[in-house]
Amino acid sequence: MLDAKVTPLIKPxxxxxxxxxxxxxxxxxxxxxxxFVVGILAFPFIIxxxxxxxxxxxxxxxxxxxxxxxxxxxxxxxxxxxxxLDICLDFLFYASIPLAFGIADPAEWGIPAMVLLATFIGTGxxxxxxxxxxxKFQIDRPQFANKSxxxxxxxxxxxxxxxxxxxxxxxxxxxxxxxxxxxxACAVTVVTxxxxxxxxxxxxxxxxxxxxxxxxxxxxxx
Numbered sequence: 001m002l003d004a005k006v007t008p009l010i011k012p013x014x015x016x017x018x019x020x021x022x023x024x025x026x027x028x029x030x031x032x033x034x035x036f037v038v039g040i041l042a043f044p045f046i047i048x049x050x051x052x053x054x055x056x057x058x059x060x061x062x063x064x065x066x067x068x069x070x071x072x073x074x075x076x077x078x079x080x081x082x083x084x085l086d087i088c089l090d091f092l093f094y095a096s097i098p099l100a101f102g103i104a105d106p107a108e109w110g111i112p113a114m115v116l117l118a119t120f121i122g123t124g125x126x127x128x129x130x131x132x133x134x135x136k137f138q139i140d141r142p143q144f145a146n147k148s149x150x151x152x153x154x155x156x157x158x159x160x161x162x163x164x165x166x167x168x169x170x171x172x173x174x175x176x177x178x179x180x181x182x183x184x185a186c187a188v189t190v191v192t193x194x195x196x197x198x199x200x201x202x203x204x205x206x207x208x209x210x211x212x213x214x215x216x217x218x219x220x221x222x
Contacts, residue, residue: 014067018074021067028072028082035064036089039096046100046169054100055169061093062162090158091124097165101175112179119186123156126193133197137204156182156189 021031039061045054068086072078095117102113164182168175 014070017067018070021071022074026071028068028075028077029085031064031068031071032082032086032089035061035068036093038064039093042169043096043100046097047104049104049172051169051172055166058097058162058165058169065090087128091120094124094161095120097168098179101168101172101179109175109179112176112183116179116183116186119183119190122190123186123193126190126197130193130197130201133201137201137208156186160185 038057042054042057042061045051045057065086068082069078072082098113098116098120101109102117160182164178167178171178
């Protein structure tokens with residue numbers, strides 16, 4: 001929900017870093033991999049209850065995640081392979097945070113962690129499944145024209161997820177409550193994405209089939 005509003009505000013702040021990395025011949029994929037390694041370090045830190053360290057890793061992961069795409073566009077090296085790597089590692093990072101909390105305290109945090117992970121599967125699968133169909137029918141998304149894949153919006157997107165992760169580390173004693181609340185919001189996203197995605201694809205397919213039949217009829221008349 002917030003990604004489309006936050007992204008334009010962040011881009012100008014990253015410009016000096018982008019230019020510096022480009023001058024050192026750093027590639028976007030290298031930034032993606034480093035960002036993932038940094039982010040996944042939050043996993044053991046959460047288990048050890050080293051909240052400040054985990055918080056720092058999450059923040060740095062997100063900064064690097066913003067840099068890789070902007071660097072690719074600056075270098076004119078955007079690619080499907082890079083976008084694929086980025087989204088796969090992002091989802092692995094997202095899943096690692098609630099998993100870490102579940103391991104850190106199975107008795108108190110295990111169930112809310114599992115519930116949150118289940119809703120993450122729903123948001124992620126609906127997101128990616130529609131992206132595949134959107135590519136097939138070449139459906140545009142002007143809000144995220146620079147993305148290497150179709151970016152389907154929802155109530156819970158990257159910005160909201162990271163804010164919740166930060167809240168987890170700042171107030172770990174409220175993890176269960178925050179996890180259940182965010183899981184509920186993710187469930188809303190799943191329902192709206194499935195309903196909206198089905199409706200959109202149904203309309204596109206109907207239009208595509210109608211256009212195909214019209215073209216076939218015209219060819220037969222000729």
